[in-house]
Amino acid sequence: MIYLYTEHITNRLQYTLDVLMNRVLMCEYRIITTAEEFRRIRNVPKINYSTVEFGDSLSIRPHGLLFDTGIKPVETAVSKHDGIPYFFRTSTGGEMPYDLLAMTFYMISRYEEYLPFEADKHGRFPAQQSLAHIAGFLHLPVVHLWAERLKELIKTRHPGYEFPRQVFRRLDSIDIDYAYRFRGKGLIRNTAGFARDAARLDGEALTARLDYLRSGKDPYDTYEYIFRVQNAQSRERIFFIQTGKYGKYDKNLPYRKRFKELIRRIAAHGETGIHPSYASAERVEVISAEKERIEKLTGRKITKSRQHYLRLQFPGTYETLVRAGIEQDYSMGFAATGGFRAGIAIPYPFFHLSKDEVMPLEIVPFQVMDVSMKDYRGYSPEEALDEISEYKRILQKTGGILVSIFHNSSLSGEGEWKGWRKVYETW
Numbered sequence: 256m257i258y259l260y261t262e263h264i265t266n267r268l269q270y271t272l273d274v275l276m277n278r279v280l281m282c283e284y285r286i287i288t289t290a291e292e293f294r295r296i297r298n299v300p301k302i303n304y305s306t307v308e309f310g311d312s313l314s315i316r317p318h319g320l321l322f323d324t325g326i327k328p329v330e331t332a333v334s335k336h337d338g339i340p341y342f343f344r345t346s347t348g349g350e351m352p353y354d355l356l357a358m359t360f361y362m363i364s365r366y367e368e369y370l371p372f373e374a375d376k377h378g379r380f381p382a383q384q385s386l387a388h389i390a391g392f393l394h395l396p397v398v399h400l401w402a403e404r405l406k407e408l409i410k411t412r413h414p415g416y417e418f419p420r421q422v423f424r425r426l427d428s429i430d431i432d433y434a435y436r437f438r439g440k441g442l443i444r445n446t447a448g449f450a451r452d453a454a455r456l457d458g459e460a461l462t463a464r465l466d467y468l469r470s471g472k473d474p475y476d477t478y479e480y481i482f483r484v485q486n487a488q489s490r491e492r493i494f495f496i497q498t499g500k501y502g503k504y505d506k507n508l509p510y511r512k513r514f515k516e517l518i519r520r521i522a523a524h525g526e527t528g529i530h531p532s533y534a535s536a537e538r539v540e541v542i543s544a545e546k547e548r549i550e551k552l553t554g555r556k557i558t559k560s561r562q563h564y565l566r567l568q569f570p571g572t573y574e575t576l577v578r579a580g581i582e583q584d585y586s587m588g589f590a591a592t593g594g595f596r597a598g599i600a601i602p603y604p605f606f607h608l609s610k611d612e613v614m615p616l617e618i619v620p621f622q623v624m625d626v627s628m629k630d631y632r633g634y635s636p637e638e639a640l641d642e643i644s645e646y647k648r649i650l651q652k653t654g655g656i657l658v659s660i661f662h663n664s665s666l667s668g669e670g671e672w673k674g675w676r677k678v679y680e681t682w
Contacts, residue, residue: 257284257409259302260293260309266611267321268304271360274603279402281419300409300416304356313408316345318354320361326369326608331361333390339400340392350408355401362387362398362598364606368569377564378536382589385596393594394645399653421601421654423647425682427490428585428621429481430530430561432497433664434508434517436475477666478517482524484680492525495561495585498545499532504564510548518552528559528585535563537571542579558582561660565590573605577616585658587620591631593642594622600655621658622646623682625665625675636674643682 257276261268264286276284287293290307301312320329320343331342341353343361360366368380375381387393399421406418485492496518499505508514521527527549535541546557560581562572567586576584584605588596597603597620605616623643628634634642643659650657661679668676 257282257300257302258287258293258296259284259304260287260290260307260312261304261317262288262307263322264288265322266613267323267360267364267606268356270604270606270613271321271356271363274363274599275356275359275398275402275405278601278603279399279421279599280406281421300413302409313351313405313412314349315351315355316349318343318345318357320354320357320366324611326366328370329361329366331386331390333386333392339404340390340395340397341401342386342390351404355405359398359401359598360606363603364608365569365597366608369608377566378568379564379566379590380568382592382594382596385589387594387596387598388592393589393592393596395598396595396600396649396653396655397598399598399600399650399655403653423651423654424656425488425490426619426656426658427485427488427492428561428658428660429492429494430497430563430660430662431494431507431521432530432563432662433475433506434514435473436664438473438476438513474667474669475664477663478521478524480666480676481663485525493528493559493585494521494525495528495530495559496521496549497530497532497563498548499534499541499563502532502534504533515552518549522549522553522555526559527553527555527557528561528583529557529581530561530563531576533563533566536566537568537575539575539578542575542581546579546581559585561585570607570609573614573616574607577614581616583617583619585619585621587618588622588624588658588660590624590627593624593627593646596620600650600653600657602656619656619658621660623657624660625662625678626660628678629665629671629675636678639675639678640681643678647682 272284276282303309303312303314304317306316333340333342343354343357344352345354346352367386372380372384382388410416497507498510529546529549531542531545535545550557558581560576565586600620602617602619605614605618607614628639647657659682665672666676666679
C-alpha cells in the first residue's frame with residue numbers, strides 16, 4: 256500500500272492515481288486528507304502531494320491542473336533529465352521537482368486535443384501539433400518512464416517494497432477496409448475500375464486485374480496467410496471489419512453473401528470488432544447498425560472498435576461510441592507517424608474532460624501502422640522493422656502492449672507492398 260496525502264480530492268486526481276498506481280505500477284494506494292493522520296503513518300511508502308511540509312515522505316508539489324476546472328491553455332515547457340522529458344516544473348530542487356501526476360493526466364486525458372487546433376482534411380488532430388512531437392518524445396512511453404522514476408524514488412526510501420512487474424505483450428490487429436480488390440464488387444464497379452486504371456495508364460493495376468481474371472486469385476485475399484502467421488506467433492489478435500455503405504471513403508464490399516461468408520470465416524479465427532465507416536462519424540444510429548450486422552452474423556456481442564481513417568475527435572467520438580455500446584476503442588495513435596500519442600501503452604479508461612468524469616470506455620493505444628510507415632513516411636520494410644524494434648526494446652523494459660495495425664490489403668506481398676510481409680512476420 257502506498258499512502259498519498261492531498262488537501263483536496265478531485266475527479267482528475269482520482270482518475271490519474273487510478274491509472275498510474277493501479278494500472279501502470281499495479282499497486283494499491285490510499286488517499287489521506289488529514290495531515291495528522293498522514294504523520295502517524297510510518298515505515299511505509301508515502302507521497303506528499305501538497306505544499307505542507309512532511310519529512311518522511313516523497314514530496315511532489317502540485318502544479319494545479321488536477322485541482323483546476325475547465326479547459327484552458329497551460330504552459331508546457333519541456334526539460335530532459337537522463338533522456339526523459341518532464342514538464343510542469345513546480346520546485347527548484349528535491350527528488351521530484353515536476354508534478355508527475357499532472358503530467359500524466361495531461362497526456363492520458365489528451366488535454367491538448369480539447370484546445371483549439373488546425374485539423375487535417377479528415378478532421379483529425381495532427382501529430383505535428385502535439386507536445387510530444389514538438390518536444391521530440393513521441394517515440395517514448397513517457398507515462399511508463401515517469402512511473403519507473405516514481406518507483407525508483409519509493410524504493411530508495413523503502414528498499415523492501417516490491418512492485419509487480421508490468422508484462423510485455425504484443426497485439427496483432429488487422430483492419431479490413433477492402434475485403435477484396437476485385438472479387439465480389441460486381442460488374443459495374445469492376446468495369447468502372449478498369450476504365451479508371453486504363454485512363455491513368457496504371458500498368459500495375461491493369462496487370463493485377465488480368466491476373467485475377469486468369470487465376471481467380473484476388474490480391475487482397477490474404478486471410479489464410481494472416482491466419483498462418485498469427486497461429487505461429489505468440490500474439491493476441493483482433494480483426495476490425497468495416498461494414499458501412501459505399502461512399503467516397505468507404506469502399507468495402509456490398510453487404511451480401513460473399514462478404515457475409517468472409518466475416519464468418521474471420522470470426523472463426525479471431526476476435527472481431529467494428530471499423531466504423533467514415534460516414535458514421537458521431538452518428539450513433541449508423542455505428543449501431545454497422546455493429547449489429549456483425550453481431551447477427553457471428554452471434555457474438557461486438558464491444559470493440561477502431562475508427563476508419565483513425566477519425567478521433569475529443570470528446571465527440573468517444574461519446575458516440577459509448578452510446579453505441581462500444582466498451583473498448585483502439586484508435587489512440589496517429590495516422591501520419593508512429594509512437595505513443597497518449598504516452599502510455601496499456602488499456603486505460605477515457606476521462607471526459609468537459610464533463611470531468613470517467614466514462615465507461617477503455618482506450619487501447621497503438622504504436623505502429625503499415626500505411627503510416629510506408630505511405631506517410633516512405634519507409635522501406637527494413638526501416639519499418641528498425642522503428643518497431645525500438646518500440647519493442649523500450650516496452651520490454653517498462654512493460655506494456657505493443658499494438659500494430661496491418662491491413663489485409665497491405666499483406667499481398669505484391670506491387671507497392673512487396674517485401675512488407677517480412678515486417679508483419681517478424682515485428
